[in-house]
Amino acid sequence: MFNLIKYEWLRRWKFFLAGILIFIIANLEIISQLSLQKSPRNLTIVLMGLVFAMALALFFDHIGRLYRSLFSDEGFLEFTLPLRGYQFLGAKILAVLLECIALGIFVSIALYVDYLYLNQFFPREAPTPLREDILIIIVQIFFLLLLSYIIFLLTIYLSMTLSKTIFASLKHGKLIAFGCFLVIYKAIQRITEITHSHITDMSLPGIIMARPDWLTLTAILIVLFISTSYLLDRKINL
Amino acid sequence: MSFDPRIPIYLQIMEQIKKDIVSGKLKGGDKMPSVRALAKELQVNVNTVQRVYQELERDNILFSQRGIGSFVTENKETIEQIKEEMAHELLENFVHGMRELGFDDKSTLLALQQYMGREAQGNVKD
Amino acid sequence: MLKINSLTKKYFTRTVLDNLNLTLNEGKIYGLLGPNASGKTTLLKIIAGVTQPTSGSFSVIGKKAGVDTKKIVSFLPTINHLPRWMTVGNCLSYFQDFYADFDPKLAKERITAMGLEPKQKVSSLSTGMLGRLKIVMAMSRHAKLYLLDEPFNGLDPISREKVLEIILESSQEDSTIVIATHIIAEIESIIDEVIFLKEGQVILMGNVDDLRQTRQKSVEELYREVYDNV
Known part of the structure; x- marks a missing residue:
């Protein structure tokens, strides 16, 4: 690997x-x-x-x-x-x-x-000296961006994989895959909206996002990863 | 060695080995190359050569000694027998061919004599 | 060693492999013959693991399709699968890194014998040289099953001869080689068995010398006979 x-x-x-x-x-x-x-x-x-x-x-x-x-x-x-x-x-x-x-x-x-x-x-x-609380916020923002980026990338990967696995023998596999991309993208948006906790606790300084939201994003990432790797493992049709 | 793709390749290789034995190129008791070496030399499959050796062993033309290799038979009779068989085949082809051309036995013999005479003087185009 | 059980592959509405059954033995070289679209390439791609069958299964020395078969199957596709950015040396280390059965010493010797140099870039190689590199990479694994899809395609006579030499010297008692090709004359004298495919099914299979004996025909002539009277 x-x-x-x-x-x-x-x-x-x-x-x-x-x-x-x-x-x-x-x-x-x-x-x-x-x-x-x-x-x-x-x-x-x-x-x-x-x-x-x-x-x-x-x-x-x-x-x-x-x-x-x-x-x-x-x-x-x-x-x-x-x-x-x-x-x-x-x-x-x-x-x-x-x-x-x-x-x-x-x-x-x-x-x-x-x-x-x-x-x-x-x-x-x-x-200004580099304060710890500022640093923590920067690191959090960075990881949030990174997590979102990987999720976005995995959404694209999953869609591409679909066109070469399940839809491989169909005529407009690529087009269907693009449709899939839009659907998955929308779905992820909905999930994050629904599960959004609105409880960003401002009393705790330096926390930019509540823990459940981090968990949701991580769960989405894992689901995308597992489904894409399953398809790559078992269903590939070059 | 180039092969006629219409005839089993193992038969063609067998034929060649027999010829080499009859002509003395391979002598009684000579060690044959290993299957792999001969296959490489002839650019054929190992299994083809394996089959050649098996068939030749079955006809007692080669004999194998476990772990050492295959050897040409030292039995003079066997070699003589191969020689006769091969000569017989050539003659058969020749006589049949001449008959097809309309030669009777007498004129076939005459033609053969004439040919050999000319060849002895070196007048034959190859 | 290779057992294929009622393998079927459909693309959209087209059936490429139609309930195909086949068993191959160890130590043999097979010629897989058939006109275009007879299913040769699809069959090899499925066994190599880059395409999935619609139904049916196969196993290689008892191992089910997957990583276990990929470890022991060496596939040479028609197209150039070697990344163009790599050098010949990169290709060697790539195979060494991923395949436990790759023999780097043997590969290096063959690279030199083929007139290739480790510093050359894949993208700079001529078709003939690329064909030579591909066969070296595929045959320098001590695999159990070698699948060669059109290994002579587009090659000059000298390169063809070199490819043939490598195939012959790699044939071992415990391994099987399958050559899919339409250049029959080239493999006429090196194959043990021939498999004729037509419309995704095996229509004739047998030992080539036995077929020559019983039918008094070369494989090439047999090919014409099999596919002409359609």
Whole structure:
């Protein structure tokens, strides 16, 4: 299973490296412009655009990872490997998860360093030390975003898998799968609405979402994961 | 060795081995290559060669010694017998062919003599 | 060793495999023959595990379809399944990482013998070289069952010869090789048994030398006879 992650990364290390370099260059550019209190120049905008494009590319790449296994010739290699469905899907999701966490940590550190650096130029405001309660909130927001992102990705994965499993022998499998995506997406929305607890306890500082809501999201993730890996394991029709 | 795909390949290989024995290329008591080696050399399936060796052993042309390999029979009579059989087959084909062309026995013999005479002088196109 | 029980595969309204029964033995090389759409590829895909039958089942040395069979079945598809971004060396380590029965030493020797180099990218290989790489990868596993779908397709004569050599040298007493092809002349002298498929069913099967003897025909001629009088 970890071998699969190894090859996911072996394939993309140049992309990651380029992304990190562009981000660092763009960051340096923005900081230098800000510290000189100049308005952004064209180069700054181009670099920011590049960073945005790389992030977008990573998003499509995340979707594309299972798409490639299901719809390209490489599927004949990946689905003949002696791996169970959950190992296969688990490796794909784990790779995405680790990438997002690494990216989050990297960007946070960069922003914090920027913050400390920029403070030198605005001496009136003393730098706020990193307070624990703020940190907890940031971490919570980050994990909420991550959880939602993985659920969104799994919804897409499940729909794609449906078109190559249950609907594989139908003529408009892909179209039906897209319909499935919409249905599942709506269903998840409904479930989170219904189960939403409205009891975010403001008396406890630093809690952004009640525990039942976390549980709902986690349950949705597990259901999506299990159903997708079951289909990949038993019903695949390349 | 190239094969005629219409004739069982194991028969073609058997034929070749018999020829080699009769012509003396393979001598009595010679060790045959292993099944795998011969299969590789001839670019055929191992099972085909296996069958060849089995059939030849059944006809007492080869004999196998457990764990050592297959050997060409040292029995002169057997070799002589193969020689006769093969010659018989060739003659049979030849005589039948000539008859089909309308040669009677006498003119067949004459044609054969003439041919051999010419061949001895090296006048025959191959 | 391979037992197929009333296997049926339907796509939409089309029946590709029709209640197919088949038993293959160990140590044999089988030629799986049939015109396009006779079900050859679908059959191999099902046994390789990339497609599911509509009904019916199969087992390989008693193991039911799934991860257990994938461990002992080596599949060479017609298309290029090797990722284009990989180098030849990447392919080797990939197979070594995932298949316990992969023999890296043997594979390396064959890579060299085939005129391939570990640094070459899959995307830069010619059809002939790619065909050679694919056969090396598939046959360098010590699998129990090898499924080769059109291994000679699009290959030059020299590459074909090399592919043949590898197939022959890999044939072992405890393993079975199935070659699906329409280039019959190429496999005429290397197969033990022939299986003729038509419309998803086995219509003739037997030892090739026995068939030659009883019918006085080459496999290729037999093929014409079987499929011409439709």
